[in-house]
Amino acid sequence: MEKSGSTAFSDSRVKLINDYLETNLSRFEKSCSQRFEPLIEAMRYSLEGGGKRLRPILTLSAAEALGLDPKSVLPAACALEYIHTYSLVHDDLPALDDDDTRRGKPSSHKRFGEAVAILAGDALLTEAFGQILLLGESGRFLPAQILGVVDLLAHHSGVRGMVGGQLLDVTIDTSDASLPEIEFIHIHKTGALILASVLIPTKLIPLEEEKIQSFRRYGEALGLAFQISDDLLDSETSVRYSRGPRKKPKPCYTQVMSPSEMKQKLNFLIDHAINSIRSLGDKSQNLVDIAEFIRTRKA
């Protein structure tokens, strides 16, 4: 797969993820009838679109912070990227944001047509759950632990997480949205999958509740911080409008906070995220670096 657009994360880690994604998709492709090739092509097109791989990198780094071999969680990291990619493919559709481009290339429906883009998103979501089961191949994890990952991902990517947040995002009347309302949407739409990325490894080893809570605090703060940094980046360009049926500004922090208030909140959340995992010591350095990247990111 082509190199990610990331400049923030270790090239070797991004390469590990990209190689795994490609190897796995090729292996999966071999198990499918050739008649389904157009679907595989559309899945591959969006998967290799040059994203930062933030979510899988978080999973690998959280595993490392817990003393697990990061490679052992690659199937779950890959599942997260499948779910993230499906959400972007569907978000770009005419019924939602109606975006012609994604990551500098034509969006999936522009390249393959709406029907195939919808189905490619459906396939990415469905196959993500098949990917998680590959955690079992190494023999390192118990079936109950793997089921814990399935439960976590279903919770955070579905109605109680990303999809629920997306519903509110497309239906809210942004003209008088309050800060708590906007925050509720972001916690679900964007934050939930980021939180799940951090929590996955906590499902794979026996762990005391206090440690799980420190990962949760880190993941929650980082998820919200990521959305604020995204809104800040957008505010430097233009108001975020949806071209889709809504034809109104999308809910974002710029409607309820000034850029300097947003920067203050971003700094507060990043400090909180880093402090939450300090007690894990050197093993959590990559998690600290990711938080610092979100504090200052320009892309």
Ligand code: GRG
């Ligand atoms: C359609 C069910 C469904 C959900 C869509 C996440 C989402 C929900 C839509 C994307 C809208 C958006 C731009 C949200 C802002 C935060 C965000 C998720 C940005 C994209 O994530 P990055 O920056 O993307 O990690 P890359 O391209 O680096 O993978």
